[in-house]
Amino acid sequence: AQTVTQSQPEMSVQEAETVTLSCTYDTSESDYYLFWYKQPPSRQMILVIRQEAYKQQNATENRFSVNFQKAAKSFSLKISDSQLGDAAMYFCAYRSSTTQGGSEKLVFGKGTKLTVNP
């Protein structure tokens, strides 16, 4: 079974600075999808960024980018020019590319709580 590990329960960053959140995963599959979700105090789950494992190019969405290291099974999220609104819980998630049985679920890490200091 796949597992996702976020080793940083909490992180903090100064406004306008850059922060990197870590995520590692374990899988025997070669094709899969990785996601970062943001959960603000409202508890809504907001998709931040996604990465297809077959793509070597790292995904970017405005101030958010990932460092995807497939061999190392690492998928870190970099937030540039941090803003107060970035303060939230961030979840890394894995989704298999197969569509058999229960494989379509998202497997989540336990989350990293990000604080942004003014």
Next chain:
Amino acid sequence: EAQVTQNPRYLITVTGKKLTVTCSQNMNHEYMSWYRQDPGLGLRQIYYSMNVEVTDKGDVPEGYKVSRKEKRNFPLILESPSPNQTSLYFCASSFRATGNTIYFGEGSWLTVV
């Protein structure tokens, strides 16, 4: 607007009193699922459905039931709630091809006393 709608959003109930949390999506998604979120544990899948009348257990199905009679709806049923089912619940949906984005509802806070 693409939406996954859950109701109720907040509920306090007593042990043993049956309750249903409804979930509806307007995107014609085949795949729907329920997750629960607990502090320090992330989100864990309870049940999922790959299409109408097709449901199966996720990682933490004990104490829950589901049904999928219509494509848009996927209710979560707690037949006899217990305090350990106090949690934040999310309904989610997507198209079957797993590269598609999973959309989440806004969450339902459930407290069982």
